[in-house]
Amino acid sequence: MYIYYRIADELEEGIKQGTYREGKKLPSVRELCAVYRCNKSTAIQALKELENRKLAYVVPRSGHYVLKRSFQSAREPRGEYDFATAAPDWNAFPYAEFQHCIRKAMDFYQRDLFGYGTQRGLPALLKAAKQQLESHQVFAKEERLIVTSGVQEALFILISMPFPNGKETILVEQPGYHLVVEYLNRFGRKALGIERTAHGIDLARLEELFRQGDIKFFCTMPRFHNPLGTSYSKQEKLAILKLAHKYDVYIVEDDFLADFERDAKADPIYSYDAHNRVVYLKSYSKIMFPGLRIGVAVLPPTLMPVFQEYRTYIHIDSSMISQGALEIYIQSGMFEHHRDKIQTPYLRRAQALNDAVGVMGATLPDLVRLAGPTGCMHTHIELDRRVNVDRLIEGAERRGVVVETANINYLADFPRRKIVKLNVSMVEAERIGEGIGRLAEVLSTLR
Incomplete structure (x- = not known):
């Protein structure tokens, strides 16, 4: 086992036992070097490993702190694949910092x-x-x-x-x-x-x-x-x-x-x-x-x-x-650090969404018109006029997929297109393809 893993494991155990409490500062790089007789890069790797395990966060020019684990989501996903909720992923935000x-x-x-x-x-x-x-x-x-x-x-x-x-x-x-x-x-x-x-x-x-x-x-x-x-x-x-x-x-x-x-x-x-x-x-x-x-x-x-x-x-x-x-x-x-950190997972989700929607469009070209690649966490599909949107939403919900139309985004007297909004704030990148695939399956039954 690498030394930094052992240090990280012992720090994690200290967090679980309450030696290092939520929101409190962890030992510094210098202190870890002294206790474990390791070099500076090993101590830094150990603290980075705690970040990866979502047990600690870093405050620039201050040190590492124990991340609070007691937060609960104010809004749980509305389905197994919630493509409707536009609120940002609460887990991605720097509450403790x-x-x-x-x-x-x-x-x-x-x-x-x-x-x-x-x-x-x-x-x-x-x-x-x-x-x-x-x-x-x-x-x-x-x-x-x-x-x-x-x-x-x-x-x-x-x-x-x-x-x-x-x-x-x-x-x-x-x-x-x-x-x-x-x-x-x-x-x-x-x-x-x-x-x-x-x-x-x-x-x-x-x-x-x-x-x-x-x-x-x-x-x-x-x-x-x-x-x-x-x-x-x-x-x-x-x-x-x-x-x-x-x-x-x-x-x-x-x-x-x-x-x-x-x-x-x-x-x-x-x-x-x-x-x-x-x-x-x-x-x-x-x-x-x-x-x-x-x-x-x-x-x-x-x-x-x-x-x-x-x-x-x-x-x-x-x-x-x-x-x-x-x-x-x-x-x-901290803002710049957080911005750079949060961009990567959202861009992964955006890419996964673009790929999945692209497959849908290639499979169902007679029913779906695509927006083309977008660079962020939401996009849309426009449905052929023959598609019954209410039946699509009901059928998708039975498959655990939640989507919404863009009806609330129109002025009362403006003609509305059959648009379905897709947002990946509440869906992990690895699950987006399967969720959009289920939506495509429901759509294919509505020809």
């Missing part, structure tokens, strides 16, 4: 916790977010950033507030983000839809809608669209921006999965904006955890005063503890 940051934030930001918040968000977090956004090619002055309670809050404020162009109608992709669509449907906001398919949008139709003269802003997800999973090309982004400038329309760019992008050349629309037309929205829910409820909006100068006013009507500021903990998490290097 972030708990450490919360404790530090309560100590470090004591004075801020006893105030009524800030005008735009915790200054230290705004500074950290500004530096982080630059890695996504979003270069903006710090005074143009504002912290929100998630991207959803920012979207609702933008829908409600007046814009300098004096227009009132919201243009949304169809299908689109279901909470925005439901809000527009429920409260009767002026809204129009434009069809988005696996091949993008019709730019001629977009110009026609812009030219009508009442589009306040175009709400779009250029990258890893929800629910389609596809992304715009650079040419499409430039064309959309050009039309927005020509017809005095703003663009609200929801870049909620930017942290999962591996293509260094895939820049957001914001990076090409020379006329202050784009509102850029950054989410931390998918890369961290939804309960954090922290997002960052980058606003044109003309929109900032009114946005701040409307934000104050909702609440004075987002949670200062959450903001402080996130700032510490980013500045300590």
Whole structure:
């Protein structure tokens, strides 16, 4: 047996016996070298082995800590193969590390916790977010950033507030983000839809809608669209921006999965904006955890005063503890470490999903139209008009496969295509092929 295995086994036994308690620090590399009379690389391997066993986590420049094992999933899978649930895999998130940051934030930001918040968000977090956004090619002055309670809050404020162009109608992709669509449907906001398919949008139709003269802003997800999973090309982004400038329309760019992008050349629309037309929205829910409820909006100068006013009507500021903990998490290097660590398993799932759906399309070309490869954890299939979608969903559920249509992603009066959403947040990479295979078997019986 390798020495590092023996060290790891003894540390694991110490964890089980309570010698090293949950959340407490493990012996350092130096201490392990002294106790086991081993070299530094052996001690490092032993601690790395505990990480692989999901017994410990590392805090950069601090050491290794015992991972809490008492967490329970807030949402269990709805079936043996749950392709419907879009919430991120709770096991992949750094609860213990972030708990450490919360404790530090309560100590470090004591004075801020006893105030009524800030005008735009915790200054230290705004500074950290500004530096982080630059890695996504979003270069903006710090005074143009504002912290929100998630991207959803920012979207609702933008829908409600007046814009300098004096227009009132919201243009949304169809299908689109279901909470925005439901809000527009429920409260009767002026809204129009434009069809988005696996091949993008019709730019001629977009110009026609812009030219009508009442589009306040175009709400779009250029990258890893929800629910389609596809992304715009650079040419499409430039064309959309050009039309927005020509017809005095703003663009609200929801870049909620930017942290999962591996293509260094895939820049957001914001990076090409020379006329202050784009509102850029950054989410931390998918890369961290939804309960954090922290997002960052980058606003044109003309929109900032009114946005701040409307934000104050909702609440004075987002949670200062959450903001402080996130700032510490980013500045300590833990965010970057976690992002790099979590990308790999999600990309494996994305590849497994693309492969499995590709096999389905090749087997059932008369019933299924595919989106083509996507680079993230969700995609979609479009069914032939002859397929009874309700029967497909019922039959799949009997086989332990849970899927959903995209009906909730459409405006009430917009024509709906027969789209089935596929998300692998709750399915391990090794099981995706079998789950999609079962779905294909059910689909083949519905010819």
